[in-house]
Amino acid sequence: MTKIAAVIGGGVIGGGWAARFALNGWNVQVFDPDPQAERKIGEVMANARRSMPGLTDVALPDEGKISFHDSISDAVQDTSWIQESVPERLEIKHTTFGAIQQACDPDAVIGSSTSGFKPSELQDGMARPDQIMVAHPFNPVYLLPLVELVPGNGIDGPLVDKAKETLTSIGMYPLHLKKEIDAHVADRFLEAVWREALWLVKDGVATTEEIDNAIRYGFGIRWAQMGLFETYRVAGGEAGMKHFMAQFGPALKWPWTKLMDVPEFNDDLVDLIAGQSDEQSGAYGIRDLERIRDNNLVSMMRALKQQDWGAGRLMKQHEATLRVGTVLDARADDIADASQPVLTVRRAVPLDWTDYNGHMTEAKYLQAFADATDRFMELIGCDADYIASGGSYFTAETHIRHVDEVHAGALIEIRTRVLMGAGKKMHLWHEMYEGDRLLATGEHFLLHVSLQTRKPSNPSPEIEAALVRFAQGHASLPMPEGVGRFVGAPR
């Protein structure tokens, strides 16, 4: 059954929620009185469609439908999640929650994107207060996994569990805060840094660009992967965290006393900062900057995924749930009919696989084929456990024919055929398609090796049996065009 979410209030944050839900297969019902809402959400959706599907190495579900509604009561019909992203004024929030609760399922989660209000403030005077909880995301909502989930002091139970499950299922990380405070957790840091930054600009110590460079060439890259405490733990070295704190504690005393004051927030300060920001980033339009940001985030998050760390580890876990129940998660025994090529890759072309024109780059064809080979190995039993026990297949040679081009975001599939499989030898044939369009073929000869000696050796009998079964099943297929071709052979 299709899941349905309501998005109350469009804009950058509401649009980001709509994109996050829709690209994970949910239908989304939007209410926003702004006549520009459809256009604005459309722009967020366009950004999300180009960046989000390729984040994972498995395709997302088919995109859900987005519909626009004239009333809150209409928009919340049949929904199990309702996300409020209206302006940050308490009376507007209360009116909105009132209208939502009159029409919605009492078992639906009502999440609020508020960055400042405590849940108790939102819940005050509402019909079913426990149904309303803070679910504060970070922009761009369709890429960044963090969402601060604050049900309120002492509030817990099935609806909170449901909220966590839902957020996890759409690739987010619910940071469940059991104690409510103003501005939750992350924005406490953002506010502290913002205030410092205003001082530095106002006092002429550094420009907005110099401050951004001070962040992104130094601790920003550190924080992206380990945060604050783990970074300092490493910095403390062998002596440990206590030693680090002992050093840091007293050294910080004097600057603390300088942070107490707040700069006056007046037009001069706004002009100063806006002017410096124009100088720093004005060469790019906002749409350019959004795309640059998304390219960077996708590339860095996928880099962390390769390292199985931080936000990348979250993506890996999410990806595993997308494989469950599909042929991409099957073992050889699950596949009753071994007479057809096997689907080994089904994914969107990610932004970091493409050149400045958005075409997939040469080396990424082999990346996709190598992923297909890994998946086929896993299918026949050469999985992580088997490899840890000391055996694996190594590629001895590869031949790739580039037949056609493909763009970022395109859904590609690879089907794999065994041309020969016996003893130590495995000869594979991969075909990469976008729909019916053949993009490339990959022909690969592999040898089973002992990881200890790095020399050829026989695979386990179970692996060989599974391999032989596919080799025999595929033997009666017509020989594909291009098999055994050498580079430069006449066409």
Add this chain to the structure above:
Amino acid sequence: MTKIAAVIGGGVIGGGWAARFALNGWNVQVFDPDPQAERKIGEVMANARRSMPGLTDVALPDEGKISFHDSISDAVQDTSWIQESVPERLEIKHTTFGAIQQACDPDAVIGSSTSGFKPSELQDGMARPDQIMVAHPFNPVYLLPLVELVPGNGIDGPLVDKAKETLTSIGMYPLHLKKEIDAHVADRFLEAVWREALWLVKDGVATTEEIDNAIRYGFGIRWAQMGLFETYRVAGGEAGMKHFMAQFGPALKWPWTKLMDVPEFNDDLVDLIAGQSDEQSGAYGIRDLERIRDNNLVSMMRALKQQDWGAGRLMKQHEATLRVGTVLDARADDIADASQPVLTVRRAVPLDWTDYNGHMTEAKYLQAFADATDRFMELIGCDADYIASGGSYFTAETHIRHVDEVHAGALIEIRTRVLMGAGKKMHLWHEMYEGDRLLATGEHFLLHVSLQTRKPSNPSPEIEAALVRFAQGHASLPMPEGVGRFVGAPR
């Protein structure tokens, strides 16, 4: 002439400076009375050697020598840069600068790694105050480019220029602050965040792990590429920076008033935080965490490099300086003898090209060969300008033989030979070596195309002439073993 730097005070920061200089080809003379100094610097060097050389796509110069000295006067002999990283106590700093200035070249830069002191405090009472400037780096010094350079209010001139040039030449980004303040710029932010974090842990709102997750799953990834102001500029959207500030300004007023207080820094707080940190990260030893951190940083910085943004753009600029004057920067006309294969890649295998065992992964062989092809194209005139004018070469097919394995950090070279080059056609043969050891061969057939029609077309006469010259020059070389091989052919 070999450049020489002195490192006064080892430890994590001094060791990081030693690594940064030595791996960029400088000899480094170390003074540190700690009997463990050589071991400690050795450990930092080991981390640096595995992570830093592969950051760029061009090999670094040959590593300089590190020597250990019994006195400051000995260590600073013949040096043009002296970096002080002694403990953060002003009287120790002054004694150290006194000893340095008695023995060093007056034209050498004396940089201080101090995170807190202003340059005027360091310079006070010294023989040549202007020679001493703050050069505050960020850990790990061998990877992160940021260094805050603070010569002191009103101080400028040739020595400051020399400092900036030197730091840039070793791949760093000198953030030149013209106005001195306590804690410079970046540590102002770190202190503000640290104080907030102590409150949150002390008040039981979040654990150290939850705080780290709040940072690294959200704004940490944003800041790694755009910093604070550019991130907010994008968040402000079409309405612009002034609109964003108008929204943010008043909304922040109330939390500002809550940030004035400082938590008492006592044993209870230290125990609480150290205990939570043990629970969060204790499964890893410090050496493990260092390597995980470096893997992550290298991967993310290289991801940014691919996007030509932030720290990645800095790396690209540094890399260009490493190519200058080498065959990797030559044009066809610069190469008098066209009878030999051309060096097209000379680089260390980066951490993000390897599997969990440290071996280069299958797809990265094609990445390296594709880089070699790009470089050969550039050599014969098919460079960025030519491609922008509408022509390029596309790879039609590729054959790779994997001959031997290679580890992260190994210096690999690719030599490229033209097997055939005429009209639209280019047939290349790449051989990848580590020293004398053949690792792989790549055979590639390319066609020149019009980027408008995406169909084959003739290259410019200049490009064809350069290609034909190498094809003719290489024609008399013996045919390499493996040319024209097909996958699965008998050996």
